[in-house]
Amino acid sequence: MSKLFIFLGPPGAGKGTQASQIAKNFNLAHISTGEMLREHVTNQTELGKKAKNLLDEGLLVPDDLVINMLVERLSHTDCKNGAILDGFPRTLGQAKSLQNISDDFPINKVFVFEADNEELIKRILLRGEVSGRSDDTEESIKVRLDVYNSDTAPLVNYYQEQQLVTTINAIGEIEDIYNAIALHFNNL
Ligand code: ADP
Numbered sequence: 001m002s003k004l005f006i007f008l009g010p011p012g013a014g015k016g017t018q019a020s021q022i023a024k025n026f027n028l029a030h031i032s033t034g035e036m037l038r039e040h041v042t043n044q045t046e047l048g049k050k051a052k053n054l055l056d057e058g059l060l061v062p063d064d065l066v067i068n069m070l071v072e073r074l075s076h077t078d079c080k081n082g083a084i085l086d087g088f089p090r091t092l093g094q095a096k097s098l099q100n101i102s103d104d105f106p107i108n109k110v111f112v113f114e115a116d117n118e119e120l121i122k123r124i125l126l127r128g129e130v131s132g133r134s135d136d137t138e139e140s141i142k143v144r145l146d147v148y149n150s151d152t153a154p155l156v157n158y159y160q161e162q163q164l165v166t167t168i169n170a171i172g173e174i175e176d177i178y179n180a181i182a183l184h185f186n187n188l
């Protein structure tokens with residue numbers, strides 16, 4: 001049985017940074033659906049062609065495409081011990097699809113990253129200068145924050161009702177935030 005840990009929070013909250021460190025130190029797979037989609041775009045796969053414009057505009061890729069991609073990824077051997085989901089689920093439909101595979105992949109905890117909009121926009125614009133990510137523009141950031149609030153934020157309640165949520169203050173030093181998250185993995 002492979003445990004799933006969900007990192008949920010708005011763009012720019014630092015989910016990816018923390019997920020990669022936690023995954024490395026606690027022997028878990030780090031699955032970023034955003035990274036996977038960007039690879040598909042780079043490799044010009046069928047999925048990449050469908051996703052490219054949506055990604056650039058900051059809109060979500062349709063549920064069925066992302067769900068298939070995620071379920072296939074979970075079958076890889078590096079997920080044997082468990083995985084951190086970074087950027088999935090992002091809609092209620094995606095969350096329900098995870099429930100369907102919960103016999104094999106039960107959700108252990110949902111970490112909700114909290115940060116204010118001003119800080120998020122500042123971080124993403126800074127990141128864009130370095131990463132060159134085509135969706136780290138002011139226009140796309142605004143759309144992504146709106147999409148987060150309308151489609152993804154309701155998942156906080158959904159998981160709160162299942163008593164799976166741990167809130168993380170995503171403002172501060174990367175190392176302090178790491179320690180706050182790692183505490184929960186040390187206690188597993
Ligand atoms: P960020 O959190 O900074 O927006 P991500 O790398 O997590 O960055 O996601 C980048 C883009 O990839 C999203 O704006 C969206 O277009 C697409 N994407 C990633 N994960 C999903 C998902 N679970 N469902 C739909 N689209 C997704």
